[in-house]
Amino acid sequence: MNDQTPSASGAKQRLVKLWHLLSRPSATTALGTILVTGFIWGILFWGGFNWSMEMTNTESFCISCHEMEQNVFREYQNTVHYTNRTGVRATCPDCHVPKTWVHKVARKIKATNELYHHFLGTIDTREKYEAKRLELARNVWQVMKETDSRECRNCHNFEYMDFTVQEKRSRARHDDAVAEGQTCIDCHKGIAHELPEGAFDEEKRLNDRNGSH
């Protein structure tokens, strides 16, 4: 105890000193030095924040949890967004994380709920995952409807689609979709993952509730 008391008071003294240093106007340091130093620290802090946020925006981060790797990721490997004619890929965050900064941060904050359920083990077996699949899919479908399939449209856009090179069926339907103001997810469900049981009934309910189609 006796040994600790002087060092504890020493620490306190240092804190008080630091507070005095920070709360008084600088008398000896040039404003330019302060500005430049602040600027450099700003870059370091902001860069560091953004860098670590982008680290969570990679496929390898997504599939570092077995819930993602053993279910959705393996299903996705059989789909057109993983392997296709031209070799262009869409990775997890391309579809599931918005590109614009405000929406991206909002999504990242919501994702803490996913961390919570990871540690709870809510979907840590295939059986639990399958039992939850409809609910999980519904959440994504609902969000995509609300955002007018914003993440799809980072790459796919009606305005740049050449309907003449599409298959007859696609051509007719895309024409209708433009006229009726439909959004991608209204039809394109289960394009990157397995559909849940009861997907079509759920689709109907979603469309009725949102007054589309």
Next chain:
Amino acid sequence: MKVWIKGSIAGVGLLFAAVMSTSTGITQETAVQSLRGAAEIDEPGDPGDINPQNTEHKFQRSYRQQPPMIPHKIDKYQINLKVNQCLRCHDWPYNVEENAPKVSETHYVDRNGIALDQVTQSRWFCVQCHVPQTEASTVVPNTFTSSADTK
């Protein structure tokens, strides 16, 4: 007796050797051509052409009971224990709004003759009978002609 046994063993041995040498001779001279070509068993065979899928018009049936072929791509459609994406357009009432051919009513009758409101499980996997149409040439030449022509 013993000499006779020894003699016959030697005879069989000679015969075996003769047969072996003859069969090796056959393999070297006229190798059997399998459908995968002349490639050795541990070599990859010729992958062959990929037959383009014909999505422009519907192929006619070649005989009365032929399951109609699929005139569009089905590559990524899911048919599993949970869902059947074919039925999203071809099951009633979806077929009305999608303007798609309706699944035959026979597919709603189970093996005991009971009519169901959904496709019976024994008919669930569409592609067991219905396949996408391709412009493929016959692997083995044959003289089959459509019964529509001979009718």
